[in-house]
Amino acid sequence: MPIKTLQIPTPDGTADGFAAFPEGGGQHPGVLLYPDAFGVRPVLRTMAQELADHGYYVLVPNLYYRTGPAPVFELPEHIDEESRPALFAQIMPLIQEHTTDRVLRDADAYLRFLTAQPEVAAGPVATIGYCLGAVLAMRTATAHPGQVAAVAGFHPAALVTDAPDSPHRLVSELTARVHIGLAEGDLTPEALAEFNRALDAAGVAYTTEVYPGAVHGFTMSDTAAFDAAALQRHWDRLLPLLGTALTKG
Numbered sequence: 001m002p003i004k005t006l007q008i009p010t011p012d013g014t015a016d017g018f019a020a021f022p023e024g025g026g027q028h029p030g031v032l033l034y035p036d037a038f039g040v041r042p043v044l045r046t047m048a049q050e051l052a053d054h055g056y057y058v059l060v061p062n063l064y065y066r067t068g069p070a071p072v073f074e075l076p077e078h079i080d081e082e083s084r085p086a087l088f089a090q091i092m093p094l095i096q097e098h099t100t101d102r103v104l105r106d107a108d109a110y111l112r113f114l115t116a117q118p119e120v121a122a123g124p125v126a127t128i129g130y131c132l133g134a135v136l137a138m139r140t141a142t143a144h145p146g147q148v149a150a151v152a153g154f155h156p157a158a159l160v161t162d163a164p165d166s167p168h169r170l171v172s173e174l175t176a177r178v179h180i181g182l183a184e185g186d187l188t189p190e191a192l193a194e195f196n197r198a199l200d201a202a203g204v205a206y207t208t209e210v211y212p213g214a215v216h217g218f219t220m221s222d223t224a225a226f227d228a229a230a231l232q233r234h235w236d237r238l239l240p241l242l243g244t245a246l247t248k249g
Contacts (some may be wrong), residue, residue: 006059012105015110016065020060022046029059029126032127034132034133036131037157038220040070041070044060103136104143111144124149124246127176129153134156134159137153142167151178152179156180177241178206181234184212192208195208198220207237211230213229218230219234
């Protein structure tokens with residue numbers, strides 16, 4: 001699968017990123033893939049290429065472009081439990097700077113760029129994300145209901161908070177189909193029930209599922225949280241969602 005390094009214009013500068021898409025030319029449904037908190041790295045290229053193998057054009061932006069091009073910080077080849085505290089000491093200030101206003105400005109820019117690419121077919125797109133990226137995918141979908149037909153989040157960060165703009169308070173704007181795949185402990189049972197109630201009230205077509213035995217970060221093969229069975233379950237949920245929303249109408 002071709003991988004193309006890209007520069008994405010935004011109101012706050014230029015975001016670096018990459019795209020994976022099928023060989024052989026033609027146009028393909030667009031997918032905006034938001035990385036987890038560790039950012040753009042080889043495992044994200046592998047996941048984007050897997051989606052490209054199934055016929056999608058996948059755009060992956062560097063969330064931390066305001067700080068610098070990826071990699072913004074040095075990551076070990078394998079992120080184990082011992083290395084996480086030091087890494088998060090570097091990452092948390094960047095996450096805290098990722099305000100909702102910034103997220104929405106970036107989302108506008110990423111979608112505008114994605115849909116302008118010659119390899120991307122006309123029509124709706126999908127947003128997917130991991131950890132922090134799951135929240136960004138949801139915010140993008142709620143802010144662009146006429147454009148985003150599918151949204152998926154895996155081992156999400158805070159989808160239910162006390163904030164007035166908590167993601168769960170905005171799902172009334174959704175028109176997308178939704179799947180949220182959770183590790184045990186990602187959301188409390190009470191928070192998950194509240195999230196489901198909000199989706200029910202909005203009339204959204206959705207599934208939320210706790211993946212048995214999985215821990216936060218289960219999709220990422222370069223971390224100690226990786227769970228091969230949970231990753232496969234993620235593909236088993238994600239690919240039909242995209243197929244239904246983007247290629248079958």
